[in-house]
Amino acid sequence: MKEISRSIKKKDHDNKIEGRSVYVDDYPLTASGKRILCGKLIHAAYAKARVLSVTLPPLPEGYTYVDRNDVPGDNNVNIVLDDTPVFCRETVEYIGEPIGMLVGPEEAVVDELLAGVKVEYDQIEPMLDLRNGTEAFFDYHFGHGDVDRAFAEADKVYEEEFLTGYQDQTYLEPQGMMAEPEEDGRMFVHGSLQCPYYVHGAVARALGTGPEGVHILQDVTGGGFGGKEDFPSILGCQVAVAAHKTGQPVRCVYNRREDLEFTPKRHPSLCRYKLAVKDGRVTALEADVRFDAGAYSTLSAVVLQRGIIAAPGIYHIPNVRVTGKAIKTNTVPCGAYRGFGAPQTFFAIEMMMNHVAQDLGVDSITFKQQHFAKQGDMTSTQGRYHFPVPIPAMLDEVDALCALRRKHQAYSLPQTGRFRRGIGFSAIFHGAGFTGSGERDIIKATAKLRKYADGTVEVLASNGDIGQGVRTTFPKIVSHELNLPLEKVRYEHPDTARVPDSGPTVASRSLMTVGELLRRAAIRLRDIWQDGVEQEVEEHYKEPDFVIPFYLDRFEGDAYPTYAWSVSAVEVEVDTYTGRVQILGAYGSFDVGTPVDENIVLGQMEGGFLQGLGYASIEKMQYDEKGRIRNNSFTDYLVPTAMDVPKLIARLHVEEYPDGPYGAKGAGELPLVGPPPAYLEAVEMALGGMKRHRLNRIPYSAEDVILELNKEVP
Amino acid sequence: MNGLCFWLNGKELCYDGSAGDRLLDVLRDKYDLKSVKCGCKEGECGACAVLIDGVLMNACCVAMGAVEGHEVLTVEGYRETERFKVLSKAFADLSAVQCGFCIPGMVLAAEALLRVKPHPTEEEVRRALSGNICRCTGYNAIVNAVLNAAKEGDGLW
Ligand code: FES
Ligand code: FES
Numbered sequence: 001m002k003e004i005s006r007s008i009k010k011k012d013h014d015n016k017i018e019g020r021s022v023y024v025d026d027y028p029l030t031a032s033g034k035r036i037l038c039g040k041l042i043h044a045a046y047a048k049a050r051v052l053s054v055t056l057p058p059l060p061e062g063y064t065y066v067d068r069n070d071v072p073g074d075n076n077v078n079i080v081l082d083d084t085p086v087f088c089r090e091t092v093e094y095i096g097e098p099i100g101m102l103v104g105p106e107e108a109v110v111d112e113l114l115a116g117v118k119v120e121y122d123q124i125e126p127m128l129d130l131r132n133g134t135e136a137f138f139d140y141h142f143g144h145g146d147v148d149r150a151f152a153e154a155d156k157v158y159e160e161e162f163l164t165g166y167q168d169q170t171y172l173e174p175q176g177m178m179a180e181p182e183e184d185g186r187m188f189v190h191g192s193l194q195c196p197y198y199v200h201g202a203v204a205r206a207l208g209t210g211p212e213g214v215h216i217l218q219d220v221t222g223g224g225f226g227g228k229e230d231f232p233s234i235l236g237c238q239v240a241v242a243a244h245k246t247g248q249p250v251r252c253v254y255n256r257r258e259d260l261e262f263t264p265k266r267h268p269s270l271c272r273y274k275l276a277v278k279d280g281r282v283t284a285l286e287a288d289v290r291f292d293a294g295a296y297s298t299l300s301a302v303v304l305q306r307g308i309i310a311a312p313g314i315y316h317i318p319n320v321r322v323t324g325k326a327i328k329t330n331t332v333p334c335g336a337y338r339g340f341g342a343p344q345t346f347f348a349i350e351m352m353m354n355h356v357a358q359d360l361g362v363d364s365i366t367f368k369q370q371h372f373a374k375q376g377d378m379t380s381t382q383g384r385y386h387f388p389v390p391i392p393a394m395l396d397e398v399d400a401l402c403a404l405r406r407k408h409q410a411y412s413l414p415q416t417g418r419f420r421r422g423i424g425f426s427a428i429f430h431g432a433g434f435t436g437s438g439e440r441d442i443i444k445a446t447a448k449l450r451k452y453a454d455g456t457v458e459v460l461a462s463n464g465d466i467g468q469g470v471r472t473t474f475p476k477i478v479s480h481e482l483n484l485p486l487e488k489v490r491y492e493h494p495d496t497a498r499v500p501d502s503g504p505t506v507a508s509r510s511l512m513t514v515g516e517l518l519r520r521a522a523i524r525l526r527d528i529w530q531d532g533v534e535q536e537v538e539e540h541y542k543e544p545d546f547v548i549p550f551y552l553d554r555f556e557g558d559a560y561p562t563y564a565w566s567v568s569a570v571e572v573e574v575d576t577y578t579g580r581v582q583i584l585g586a587y588g589s590f591d592v593g594t595p596v597d598e599n600i601v602l603g604q605m606e607g608g609f610l611q612g613l614g615y616a617s618i619e620k621m622q623y624d625e626k627g628r629i630r631n632n633s634f635t636d637y638l639v640p641t642a643m644d645v646p647k648l649i650a651r652l653h654v655e656e657y658p659d660g661p662y663g664a665k666g667a668g669e670l671p672l673v674g675p676p677p678a679y680l681e682a683v684e685m686a687l688g689g690m691k692r693h694r695l696n697r698i699p700y701s702a703e704d705v706i707l708e709l710n711k712e713v714p
Numbered sequence: 715m716n717g718l719c720f721w722l723n724g725k726e727l728c729y730d731g732s733a734g735d736r737l738l739d740v741l742r743d744k745y746d747l748k749s750v751k752c753g754c755k756e757g758e759c760g761a762c763a764v765l766i767d768g769v770l771m772n773a774c775c776v777a778m779g780a781v782e783g784h785e786v787l788t789v790e791g792y793r794e795t796e797r798f799k800v801l802s803k804a805f806a807d808l809s810a811v812q813c814g815f816c817i818p819g820m821v822l823a824a825e826a827l828l829r830v831k832p833h834p835t836e837e838e839v840r841r842a843l844s845g846n847i848c849r850c851t852g853y854n855a856i857v858n859a860v861l862n863a864a865k866e867g868d869g870l871w
Contacts, residue, residue: 013805019750019818022748026742172847172850223815466813599808603810606855608852633754641845646836
């Protein structure tokens with residue numbers, strides 16, 4: 001193990017465990033002692049309707065109503081495009097869309113007033129069908145090789161459909177933002193968020209102030225997982241508009257029901273896959289990928305890009321044609337969630353490969369192994385796998401952990417009795433950092449180190465600690481290079497008034513990309529270090545030389561400079577009487593390069609692994625025929641507890657990346673992606689395999705098992 | 715004294731609000747005890763967990779009338795104890811604190827277990843923590859930290 005990997009006590013440990021950390025809902029007053037007004041949103045009751053009128057109850061002194069007419073700048077939130085309004089326009093496009101906000105000093109009074117608001121609607125037929133939806137926000141096509149010829153010459157052609165459902169991030173701290181007008185006329189916005197500069201751009205535009213007119217601080221944030229990438233920009237604009245109108249600090253914190261129902265989640269998907277097989281080898285893939293984007297485009301463009309680039313999985317398939325559409329429906333806009341489009345397509349290709357192998361009568365592990373991409377092979381976008389692909393060695397490691405190969409064959413034989421077992425396997429990558437040239441062309445990250453006269457050093461960057469530990473790992477890198485005790489290097493929560501834009505806290509990029517900037521800055525600071533004076537060093541992102549430029553219009557080039565890899569195995573026992581699926585063990589090998597702190601990385605792997613298993617099994621969320629999400633509480637939307645997967649084992653495999661700090665690659669998202677297909681393969685195997693029960697969708701719960709078994713003809 | 719009198723982190727207090735007020739709101743808003751978090755307000759997540767006479771309870775589902783004459787402990791009180799220090803060190807050694815939102819509740823859930831079962835098995839720890847949702851860690855680090863604390867703090871519980 002490298003020195004840098006040795007685990008240290010996290011810098012925010014004491015404050016968090018002692019209950020001293022201040023999350024946005026914890027400020028009793030503002031820092032300057034002002035009372036904070038409570039803001040609550042009026043959410044649309046219909047999936048599509050014209051809003052004819054909003055009638056308010058009489059508002060007591062000190063209570064204010066805010067809507068789009070109060071937006072001093074632009075009522076469009078700047079995300080990727082700008083179709084998302086701050087407050088709704090003439091029509092509402094999904095149930096829950098914010099119409100306006102009621103603001104006042106007493107929460108109980110605001111609640112009462114809210115109950116008295118009457119909104120008159122003229123309802124319009126909503127579009128709620130992913131399969132038949134025709135309005136696509138984004139429609140991408142790419143491929144390579146001669147797909148038609150490969151299908152024409154195939155021994156056999158396979159076609160199948162795969163479905164995945166919503167998944168909610170379910171960070172334990174709900175969404176919350178606060179805005180405070182400052183003496184100098186600036187608007188100070190802070191809260192639970194991942195990307196201070198995204199919020200900065202959005203709020204400046206909504207208030208019409210220009211960038212100097214606002215500054216954004218990330219408060220201590222109780223989890224994000226992608227859910228606090230785009231949404232805080234919207235809520236941030238709403239509280240800023242309310243604070244602008246009232247001239248007073250305004251805070252809005254969602255309750256759990258609002259959060260589950262009305263905030264972004266993972267895109268449901270429908271993938272139609274077609275594979276050509278000749279001489280026992282896959283020769284062509286045609287993938288038609290549809291994501292349910294919801295009512296506004298928010299992050300769907302980039303989520304879909306990552307999803308379709310991963311359409312062939314980690315397999316080397318010579319002829320590929322992919323289409324991807326983000327379909328507009330009148331439902332809550334979907335956004336970012338750990339994995340960012342890739343879990344959906346990896347689920348499809350992994351299940352498809354399992355089914356083709358079963359049809360060919362070969363063990364699916366062997367079949368997949370025959371198709372693993374290798375270093376130097378072409379990627380789906382005609383880039384290259386520039387670095388070694390460690391999957392075969394990782395497969396052996398997982399095999400050693402749980403006798404994967406032996407059990408995979410044994411459980412594939414016919415089983416009888418009430419309890420039946422299965423074990424599933426998956427192998428996936430996660431492209432490290434932004435897709436394509438975003439890092440070079442759009443983000444252009446800058447990070448700084450400021451050394452004070454007393455010899456302490458401050459990291460200046462805009463990446464938020466959302467639990468993944470950058471408040472510890474960033475200083476760790478800097479203290480390592482400067483040979484300073486860790487106490488002398490600090491990283492505060494970023495405030496855009498103080499820190500440069502080192503980019504958002506997304507895409508598993510913070511440590512790999514910004515961490516490397518800080519490492520280089522620290523080396524330069526070491527070289528120019530002078531005792532007793534203040535010094536500053538700045539570093540800018542440079543794309544590594546080996547990267548084949550990526551062209552988004554053709555989906556050509558290196559979509560990612562490198563990849564993190566994982567192999568997962570999940571062993572289950574299905575009770576054929578109750579449908580209950582017990583996870584006997586979940587095993588994973590994860591290559592995220594060098595861990596810059598082993599415990600922190602293992603914590604990411606274990607946490608993501610369990611979220612992936614939840615996604616595959618119990619985390620079910622659906623909307624009804626009116627477009628309303630029914631699973632809006634922890635009673636109806638179940639996430640795993642400490643008892644659900646008692647045996648979850650994550651191991652690290654290290655394939656160093658020369659352009660990441662000490663060899664580190666992106667880590668956070670990887671562990672979620674592989675478990676779902678491994679889980680479903682295990683359940684399918686326990687039920688007797690594809691010929692008896694062909695499974696093609698997640699989540700797959702006990703109810704689904706029972707319904708499926710009831711189909712069985714004795 | 716008037717109102718509903720109870721012990722809060724070792725001090726006797728009398729609350730003069732309504733008996734129907736929610737303990738969670740009163741702890742956070744009136745007594746400024748912000749370690750007690752709100753994750754759902756429906757008794758489903760454990761972020762608001764406190765000890766009442768040593769028993770783990772979700773403060774969002776407790777009315778003030780029900781705490782009259784009882785002893786309420788939050789992390790603000792518990793963090794002064796030796797037991798807390800052992801737990802905190804065990805959590806730190808495994809980096810078991812990620813976003814931190816579940817952690818005050820988790821620590822009190824651990825205390826509630828260890829005071830009745832100083833040497834629990836892993837399964838007992840998992841069961842004792844199962845009312846507290848943690849979305850970040852996958853639970854392994856937290857469970858192992860509690861097991862380690864039980865060993866390290868031998869004799870404290
Ligand atoms: S806030 Fe009380 S259990 Fe969730
Ligand atoms: S540490 Fe984030 S919920 Fe437990």
